[in-house]
Amino acid sequence: xxxxxxxxxxxxxxxxxxxxxxxxxxxxxxxxxxxxxxxxxxxxxxxxxxxxxxxxxxxxxxxxxxxxxxxxxxxxxxxxxxxxxxxxxxxxxxxxxxxxxxxxxxxxxxxxxxxxxxxxxxxxxxxxxxxxxxxxxxxxxxxxxxxxxxxxxxxxxxxxxxxxxxxxxxxxxxxxxxxxxxxxxxxxxxxxxxxxxxxxxxxxxxxxxxxxxxxxxxxxxxxxxxxxxxxxxxxxxxxxxxxxxxxxxxxxxxxxxxxxxxxxxxxxxxxxxxxxxxxxxxxxxxxxxxxxxxxxxxxxxxxxxxxxxxxxxxxxxxxxxxxxxxxxxxxxxxxxxxxxxxxxxxxxxxxxxxxxxxxxxxxxxxxxxxxxxxxxxxxxxxxxxxxxxxxxxxxxxxxxxxxxxxxxxxxxxxxxxxxxxxxxxxxxxxxxxxxxxxxx
Amino acid sequence: xxxxxxxxxxxxxxxxxxxxxxxxxxxxxxxxxxxxxxxxxxxxxxxxxxxxxxxxxxxxxxxxxxxxxxxxxxxxxxxxxxxxxxxxxxxxxxxxxxxxxxxxxxxxxxxxxxxxxxxxxxxxxxxxxxxxxxxxxxxxxxxxxxxxxxxxxxxxxxxxxxxxxxxxxxxxxxxxxxxxxxxxxxxxxxxxxxxxxxxxxxxxxxxxxxxxxxxxxxxxxxxxxxxxxxxxxxxxxxxxxxxxxxxxxxxxxxxxxxxxxxxxxxxxxxxxxxxxxxxxxxxxxxxxxxxxxxxxxxxxxxxxxxxxxxxxxxxxxxxxxxxxxxxxxxxxxxxxxxxxxx
Numbered sequence: 001x002x003x004x005x006x007x008x009x010x011x012x013x014x015x016x017x018x019x020x021x022x023x024x025x026x027x028x029x030x031x032x033x034x035x036x037x038x039x040x041x042x043x044x045x046x047x048x049x050x051x052x053x054x055x056x057x058x059x060x061x062x063x064x065x066x067x068x069x070x071x072x073x074x075x076x077x078x079x080x081x082x083x084x085x086x087x088x089x090x091x092x093x094x095x096x097x098x099x100x101x102x103x104x105x106x107x108x109x110x111x112x113x114x115x116x117x118x119x120x121x122x123x124x125x126x127x128x129x130x131x132x133x134x135x136x137x138x139x140x141x142x143x144x145x146x147x148x149x150x151x152x153x154x155x156x157x158x159x160x161x162x163x164x165x166x167x168x169x170x171x172x173x174x175x176x177x178x179x180x181x182x183x184x185x186x187x188x189x190x191x192x193x194x195x196x197x198x199x200x201x202x203x204x205x206x207x208x209x210x211x212x213x214x215x216x217x218x219x220x221x222x223x224x225x226x227x228x229x230x231x232x233x234x235x236x237x238x239x240x241x242x243x244x245x246x247x248x249x250x251x252x253x254x255x256x257x258x259x260x261x262x263x264x265x266x267x268x269x270x271x272x273x274x275x276x277x278x279x280x281x282x283x284x285x286x287x288x289x290x291x292x293x294x295x296x297x298x299x300x301x302x303x304x305x306x307x308x309x310x311x312x313x314x315x316x317x318x319x320x321x322x323x324x325x326x327x328x329x330x331x332x333x334x335x336x337x338x339x340x341x342x343x344x345x346x347x348x349x350x351x352x353x354x355x356x357x358x359x360x361x362x363x364x365x366x367x368x369x370x371x372x373x374x375x376x377x378x379x380x381x382x383x384x385x386x387x388x389x390x391x392x393x394x395x396x397x398x399x400x401x402x403x404x405x406x407x408x409x410x411x412x413x414x415x416x417x418x419x420x421x422x423x424x425x426x427x428x429x430x431x432x433x434x435x436x437x438x439x440x
Numbered sequence: 441x442x443x444x445x446x447x448x449x450x451x452x453x454x455x456x457x458x459x460x461x462x463x464x465x466x467x468x469x470x471x472x473x474x475x476x477x478x479x480x481x482x483x484x485x486x487x488x489x490x491x492x493x494x495x496x497x498x499x500x501x502x503x504x505x506x507x508x509x510x511x512x513x514x515x516x517x518x519x520x521x522x523x524x525x526x527x528x529x530x531x532x533x534x535x536x537x538x539x540x541x542x543x544x545x546x547x548x549x550x551x552x553x554x555x556x557x558x559x560x561x562x563x564x565x566x567x568x569x570x571x572x573x574x575x576x577x578x579x580x581x582x583x584x585x586x587x588x589x590x591x592x593x594x595x596x597x598x599x600x601x602x603x604x605x606x607x608x609x610x611x612x613x614x615x616x617x618x619x620x621x622x623x624x625x626x627x628x629x630x631x632x633x634x635x636x637x638x639x640x641x642x643x644x645x646x647x648x649x650x651x652x653x654x655x656x657x658x659x660x661x662x663x664x665x666x667x668x669x670x671x672x673x674x675x676x677x678x679x680x681x682x683x684x685x686x687x688x689x690x691x692x693x694x695x696x697x698x699x700x701x702x703x704x705x706x707x708x709x710x711x712x713x714x715x716x717x718x719x720x721x722x723x724x725x726x727x728x729x730x731x732x733x734x735x736x737x738x739x740x741x742x743x744x745x746x747x748x749x750x751x752x753x754x755x756x757x758x759x760x761x762x763x764x765x766x767x768x769x770x771x772x773x774x775x776x777x778x779x780x781x782x
Contacts, residue, residue, distance in 0.1 A: 091527060091745045098530045116748075120528040263614070268721040269606065270613045277616075399528065403747045406723050414729035418635045429730070436549055437747050439524075 048332050049077045052340075053104030055089040058082075058157070058319075063352040065345055069336065076332060086110050097124040103324040105333040106340075109154050111318045114144050115397035118153060119235070125153035126323040126330060132338055140394040141358040145320050154320030155341040156358035158349065160286035161388035162221055162314040164194070165293060168377060169304045170281040173206040180379060184309040191222040191251040191311045198260040201281060213264050213271060213280045215256035215417045216409035221284030222248035223405070225314030230405070231398030237438060239404055240431065249408070249427070256417040256426075263417055265410075272296045278304075286316040287356035287385045290368075294375050307379040313391040318358065356385050363389075400437055407433035514761075520754035527748035540755035550756070552731050553739040554763075556641065560716075560735060561709030564645035569701055572653050573694075576660035577686060590661070593654035605647055605718035612643045612719075634719070637732040644733050647715045652708070656701050663697035664690060695778060703771050710764055713737035736760050 052060070058080075060066055066078040081104050083089035090113050096102040098121075109117050117125070129152030134142055137156045145154035164187075168178045176197065177183055187194040195218070198211035205211070212218060223229060226244025231237055239245050255261050262280040264271045274280055275296035285293065285307070293305065321337040323330060339345060346357035350366050357363070366382040373381065398404075412430030415421040421429070521540055523533040544550045579589055596604070611618045612633035620630045633639040667690065675685050691698075712735045717724045719733070725742035727734025734742070736756060744753030 087746060091748075094527055094748075095530070116528050120526075265721055269610055270616070273613075273616060400747070406726070406746075410723045410726055411729050414635070418632060419729065432548075436547065439543075439749055439752065 047075055047077055048329055049079060050106065050329060050333055050336055051079045051081050051104040052106045052108070052321075052336075053081045053083075053089075053093065054108040055083045055086045055110065057353065058108065059349045059353040059355055060340060063345075063348045065340060065348065069339060076336070078336070086112070094121070097121050097324060097326070100124075100326050103326050105323065105327040105329055106337050107322050107324055108157070109145075109320045109322050111144065111160075111315075111320075112402040114154065114320055115401060116399045117322070118145060118147050119399055122147045122151055122153055124324055124326070126325055126327075126334060127151045128153065128155050128323065128334065128337065131334060136343060136359045136361060138358050138360060138389060138392075140315075140392055141318070143394050144397065145322075154322040155337055157319045157321055157341055158288065158317075158346070158355035159358045159389055159392075160224075160288060160315050160317030161356055161385045161392065162224060162284055162286050162310045162316055163384050163388065164282055164308045164310050165285035165289070165305055165376070166282040166308060167278060167301070167304050168306045170206055170209055170278065171201070174201045174204045174281070176201060178306070180306055180308040187311045188309070189311060191218060191248070192254065194218075194311050195251055195254045195258075195260075198255065198282075199258065202258070202260050205281075208277075208279060210262040210280045211260035211282060212255060213262050213274060213283050214266060215252040215261050215413050217266055217284050218255050219248045219252035219409055219413055220316060220405075221310060221314055222251050222312070223314075224316045225310075225312035225392065227393040227395050229395055229397065230401055231396055233396055235398060237398065237400075237404075239408075239434065245408070249412075249423075252413050253416065253423045253426075256413055257423065261417060265414075275301070284310060284314075284316075287354055287381075288317060290354045290372055290376065290381070294372065302375045303377055305375060306377040307381055307384055309384050310388065313388045313393075315389075315392045315395075318356075354381075356389065358389075360386070360390065403437045404434055407437055517754045517757050520751055521758050523751050525749075525751040525754075527744070527750050530750070533751075536751060540752050541759070543752060544755055544759060549731060549734070549739060550759075553727075553734050553736045556727070556731070556733055557710060557712065557735045557737075560641050560645055560648075560712060560733065561706065563641065564648040564712075565702075565705045565709050567645075568649045568653050569656055569698070569705065571649070572656035572701070573660055573691075573698075575653065575657040576664055577690065579657065579661050580664045590658065593657050595654070596651050597655040599651070601651070601714040602718055604651060605715055608643065608647045608650075609719055609721065635728060635730075635732070637730070640719075640728055640733040644712075644716050644719055647719065648709075648712065652705070656705070659701060660694060660697060663694050667693045699771075699775055699778070703768075706767055706771070707764065710760065710767065711737055713741070717741070736763075 052066075054060075061080055066080065070076055070078060083092065090110070093103065093107055093109075094116075097107075129142075129146065129150070132155065134152070138159065141156040141159060142152060145156070146152045164183075166183070171178045171183075177186070183197070187197055201211045223244055226242075226248065228238075228242045228244040230239040230242060230245065262274055264274050264280070275293060276298055278297070278301065283289075283293075293301070297305065321341055323333045323337055327333050341359070343357065343359040343362035346355075346359055347362045347365055347367075349355050350357055350362070351369060354368060354372060357366070363382065363386040366386070368381050373379070408430045411433045412426040415429050416423055416426040520533075522536060522538070524536045524539070525533045575593065579586065579593070583589060612620075614620065614630060614632050614634070617633070619633065623631065631639050633643045671689050671693070672685055675689050680688065716727055716733050716735055716738055720727060723746075725734075725738050725746050727738045727742075731739075737760070740753050740756040740760070743749045743756060
């Protein structure tokens, strides 16, 4: 009896100690918020430090833009806070935005997440539309970052206009035309025409090669040019009735059920090997993929690759810069975001790593790196991509675009392509997956 | 062995009680003398308080850290699991009751993930522990350069999951992978290791086995070296050969260690996450196009961080916790059985 009461006293004491100490800790944490913003984003000795949160490789540092800006504004120091993978970066940003602390002064937003940001986080971002000349950007790019009541939460950085990158040497061996304008005319307007070229290719395909890397890449390229995707304008999910999805799915199914696909998964190590071994002849390539191809296909591919216009004008990828309201240096951050996304700076990033600008004013002056031009058989790269960028339709996006797209490509299409399921089975598997995604 | 442990354990409470008596003694001394003047009673009270409180202060860091990073998130997750919460709107939870759990119980994906976790756990843990025992037994012989062998055994454990999995992914790649290349010599057609059900589960298990066998072998080896040599001597005198010695001396003596490794490996298998995620490459959280190697951990990650359905992900987390409790209970039952049979 006695011991038990003593024990309960001790427990009380323990609880009290714990409560007190957590209180102290909590005090610390709210303190440290202030101090951390002092160290990483504060003004000390009249100098302001701005942090820029990005993912992947934005190329600002590589193109020397931060150094240039710091030279122009001696009171500003810029630090970049890079997370490699988007699927790690975005959940982190979401939680920090909602916590109201821990965000960088500028936060990059990928096109796959911009709708979620617009529809759910608009009040956490500064309205940038008021301060800029919106006509600098492509209209569809602005539209993606604008809320229904006209607030623009992000400024466009790069875009991903698409073309078809193809291997001239393999086309020649397969007895197909190798001229880029001739090929573009051959598949113009419809991805099924492109698939038909693939059928011709496979009739005389060089040994060990296929026409295209995967059925999913055809799907992604085709859906990238459709105005109707997974949601309607009112935010209802209509993916299973969408004309865009149907068209893209059918093109992908023609690839998946034929022998023209190398059956690779994009961005897998085996895909990289496919470039190196020239095991497929074409790939739908957004502008930013040019550098990737050069790196993975290596010097052996130099001069063998060429670029032709894609069947439809389509977009894959691209990003925005937003300024969270939580920042302590709103004016400075907005100024930097405006400067980084201005046409002159986008030109410089393009020259460095072929991220295609979202500001048409930059298009006449674009100079791709000499090595890139030579690698792709002196194709008029900027011409092809800017033609595409200017004609991409305004697309309707929704909050769960990305997981829905993944369900279609990595469940539905993959099952047909790699597991020999029928297109109907693939479709129903994707349907089931999307229901799970939507929590139905 | 266990009796000697108990013998060692006994003095501990006694010696622990001794300092506890001291404040009482001090009080007694104070009470016998003249009424204590103010400052000294203050001091003695402080001293007494110090004696009582400081042990708690010393152990409190663990409990505070556990509370902040273990208990509170655990309880918060339970609270989340009863709500409909999206990652993009954490402030707008709506009460869902047990809907998330009901949703899970009727979801094929959940049962599939549970089944995968179980089968992958089984085909990774069992061979791993059997091999570990065998290897430990070999290492227990007098060998030239025994330290080298032991270090070599432990190197897989020291490599990062990411690096190891990347290499294994290349080995198992469909065309051009080394495993398929070797198999074609024995007339086996190329296997699509990632998309076939058994192939992918085997591949994931092989990464786990590769990483953890050495670690377990080392634990077994340590336990084997604690087995008294005279047991083997007397067994040898009785005419037992090497195998019989292993079977009737080594294994029974290793029983507590085996139990420990089984418990640890089971917990590890239930939480299997990194290997299948990285093996899947891009969108690896799906665990293959038919979820053929999606474990519970992956399903939770996919729901919570990729799809953004935090309420459901929390429900999965708590289901995993409950499953672990059940597994622990089964382990406990087995342990008791074993003790009784001993």
